[in-house]
Amino acid sequence: MKTTPFTNNHIALGAKMHEFAGYNMPIEYSGIIDEHLTVCNNVGVFDVSHMGEFWVKGPHALEFVQSLTSNDASALEIGKAQYTCFPNHEGGIVDDLLVYRYEADKYMLVVNASNIEKDWNWCLAHNSMGAELENASDSIAQLAVQGPKATAVLQRLTPVDLSAIPYYSFTTGEFAGRPHVIISNTGYTGAGGFELYFYPSDGQAIWDAIFEAGQADGIKPIGLGARDTLRLEMCYCLYGNDLDDTTSPIEAGLGWITKFADGNDFINRAELERQKKEGVSRRLVAFEIADKGIPRHGYEIADGGEGNTPIGVVTSGTISPVLKKGIGMGYVKPEYAKPGTEINIIVRNKPIKAIVVKGPFRK
Numbered sequence: 001m002k003t004t005p006f007t008n009n010h011i012a013l014g015a016k017m018h019e020f021a022g023y024n025m026p027i028e029y030s031g032i033i034d035e036h037l038t039v040c041n042n043v044g045v046f047d048v049s050h051m052g053e054f055w056v057k058g059p060h061a062l063e064f065v066q067s068l069t070s071n072d073a074s075a076l077e078i079g080k081a082q083y084t085c086f087p088n089h090e091g092g093i094v095d096d097l098l099v100y101r102y103e104a105d106k107y108m109l110v111v112n113a114s115n116i117e118k119d120w121n122w123c124l125a126h127n128s129m130g131a132e133l134e135n136a137s138d139s140i141a142q143l144a145v146q147g148p149k150a151t152a153v154l155q156r157l158t159p160v161d162l163s164a165i166p167y168y169s170f171t172t173g174e175f176a177g178r179p180h181v182i183i184s185n186t187g188y189t190g191a192g193g194f195e196l197y198f199y200p201s202d203g204q205a206i207w208d209a210i211f212e213a214g215q216a217d218g219i220k221p222i223g224l225g226a227r228d229t230l231r232l233e234m235c236y237c238l239y240g241n242d243l244d245d246t247t248s249p250i251e252a253g254l255g256w257i258t259k260f261a262d263g264n265d266f267i268n269r270a271e272l273e274r275q276k277k278e279g280v281s282r283r284l285v286a287f288e289i290a291d292k293g294i295p296r297h298g299y300e301i302a303d304g305g306e307g308n309t310p311i312g313v314v315t316s317g318t319i320s321p322v323l324k325k326g327i328g329m330g331y332v333k334p335e336y337a338k339p340g341t342e343i344n345i346i347v348r349n350k351p352i353k354a355i356v357v358k359g360p361f362r363k
Contacts, residue, residue: 004049005141005203013221020224021113023050028223035226036321039191040362043147043214044222048195049203052116053140054109054123057132061105064131068123069099070249070266072259076101081168081186084257085249086122091271092245093252095119096237098186100170108182112239126267141200145210146222146230150193153214158183162194176209178202188227190234190362232316235286235329235359241297242284242315242329250275251331252284282312283337286359287345289326293352294319295345301330304342308351311336311343320361326354327361 001024010017015026026047028035038044056064065073071084078101086094095115100108111119120135127133145154155162160173160183170184175196182197198206211219228238237243237252249258250272260273289295295317302308317328328345336343339358344351 002050004047005200006047006049006143006207009204009207010047010221015221015223021050021116023113025050026221026223028225029221032223032225032229033321035220035222036229038218038220039147039189039222039226039230040322041148042218042220043145043149043153043193044220044226045207045210045214046144046146046222046227047142048144049141049200050113051142052111052113052119052135052137053197054111054120055132055134055136056107056109057134058105058130060129060131061107063129064127064133065099065107065109066264067129067266068126069097070254070258070272071099072261072264073099073101073107074261074263078103079169079171081170081184082257083168085243085254086119087249087258087266087268087272088245089268090245091248091268091275093239093243093247093249094122094245096239096243096254100182100184102172114240139200140197141203142195142197143206143210144187144189144193144195146187146189146193147191149214149217149219150191153210153217153219154183154194156213157209165194176202176206178206181206188236189230190236190360191230229318229321232318232327232329233320233322233360233362235361237284237329238316247284247331248272248275248280251280251282279334281333282331283334284315284329284331285337285356286329286361287327287343287354287356288323288361289328289345290342290353290355292326293345293347293350294326295328295330295347295352295354299330300346301332302344302346302351303336304344304353308344308346314345317345322362326352328354329359332356
């Protein structure tokens with residue numbers, strides 16, 4: 001298994017380790033519920049160094065990004081980021097990602113760890129315009145410091161005014177005495193905070209500085225288990241669960257990152273434009289369990305009638321640490337997608353009542 005600059009830290013702290021995307025990663029430390037609530041109420045630190053980073057440079061950089069991603073990268077100013085996806089040729093999604101405009105002709109693409117090789121090959125195969133591409137995944141480490149106290153903790157370590165960095169914006173500056181750290185007002189938790197990108201050789205010093213600065217605020221390391229429950233409470237999609245090569249951004253409720261502006265001629269635009277105009281055969285919805293039961297990925301969704309006619313499938317599910325009830329997301333036929341609709345989740349061959357709701361679960 002691959003390691004990150006912080007693998008030994010996780011092991012020394014007693015984390016429960018497991019393979020994820022080829023990396024030896026921490027699943028939990030003090031427990032998923034405790035870690036989840038730490039991020040909601042205080043501040044937590046996630047090792048996300050397993051994520052992939054690609055540089056796109058040169059005079060054809062924007063043309064390349066526009067041709068491969070569904071959002072409108074031409075709207076990005078330097079210092080701004082956007083959420084987007086790589087559409088494939090069949091109407092599905094190769095991956096969802098973040099695009100950072102670092103300089104006038106330089107962009108950073110941040111892709112999912114499990115898709116680094118797949119995405120890199122996709123980029124190489126579709127670089128007909130001759131953009132300069134660099135897979136920098138092994139030379140960039142990343143920590144996500146999330147929670148309502150994250151800004152105060154991090155501000156103690158940098159001369160950069162963090163309050164002046166708007167949501168989905170970033171800057172590069174000194175952090176914990178290390179230069180050239182990308183400080184990004186982004187995250188996958190819905191609890192606020194920043195993501196930091198830096199050289200792996202600076203990792204230990206930055207880790208130590210963050211935990212020392214946050215000691216009085218109850219800072220804790222957070223594993224992938226709580227990362228999943230946090231993102232699900234916010235109805236953030238997870239590739240491999242809620243998104244894959246067969247799900248379109250329109251079906252997934254991601255029409256807002258699918259821009260049909262003039263000149264934004266991305267892969268399979270015509271099919272996605274047709275879907276937006278004519279409708280789709282399924283929609284991703286959020287639901288709450290009304291009875292006792294835990295929804296899981298792959299469980300069948302049925303209508304609310306006595307016959308329990310299949311209408312879809314659960315893509316993500318868990319017990320919400322904040323709501324203390326079962327929550328999930330899944331694809332259903334469009335006529336069952338309206339909030340307030342009663343559905344059944346088939347748990348161990350037993351129908352469990354659930355209600356379609358408007359996300360996110362955690363307001």
